Amino acid sequence: MKKDFLLAIYDCEEKLLKSAEKARDKNIEMYDIYTPFPVHGLDDAMGIKRSFLPYVTFLAGATGLFSAILLQVWTSAFDWPTIIGGKPFISWPAFAPISFELTVLFAAHITVLAFLVYNRLFPGKQPMILHEEQTCNKFVIAMERDKVNIDDATNLLKEHGAIEVNIKNVDTGSCC
Numbered sequence: 814m815k816k817d818f819l820l821a822i823y824d825c826e827e828k829l830l831k832s833a834e835k836a837r838d839k840n841i842e843m844y845d846i847y848t849p850f851p852v853h854g855l856d857d858a859m860g861i862k863r864s865f866l867p868y869v870t871f872l873a874g875a876t877g878l879f880s881a882i883l884l885q886v887w888t889s890a891f892d893w894p895t896i897i898g899g900k901p902f903i904s905w906p907a908f909a910p911i912s913f914e915l916t917v918l919f920a921a922h923i924t925v926l927a928f929l930v931y932n933r934l935f936p937g938k939q940p941m942i943l944h945e946e947q948t949c950n951k952f953v954i955a956m957e958r959d960k961v962n963i964d965d966a967t968n969l970l971k972e973h974g975a976i977e978v979n980i981k982n983v984d985t986g987s988c989c
């Protein structure tokens with residue numbers, strides 16, 4: 814599937830941040846911003862909301878803890894009760910290491926899976942390259958052409974330091 818994008822190219826992260834903040838303030842919808850390295854404050858400048866992943870991690874960890882306790886209580890007290898050195902069948906101190914391990918195991922793996930599914934990352938997925946230097950030394954703000962007023966967005970981006978503003982037809986493949 815092909816889409817038209819309005820691309821603004823920057824050579825400086827400060828100009829990029831300023832443009833993103835101004836676009837957010839004027840309710841100009843940004844598709845994404847591509848940078849060759851992490852830029853601190855970019856999420857706030859774009860108006861990105863807090864991720865749901867901490868909640869997924871908490872629920873997955875709670876599921877792991879519950880599963881570990883259920884497994885250990887069931888196996889040691891009901892399914893195969895064995896008297897070992899006078900230890901009670903339900904021995905909470907003995908359950909602690911396995912409970913911790915399954916909590917971390919569930920939380921880590923389910924969080925990674927949720928991240929991959931939510932971001933549609935899968936083996937063999939081709940990256941969407943909007944500008945040939947977006948991973949080298951240039952910063953790119955991408956806006957979907959049909960969701961913005963081209964003249965207003967172009968003026969705003971150029972006014973705040975874009976070295977190049979153009980429209981490009983890009984094959985988004987199955988990423989969108």
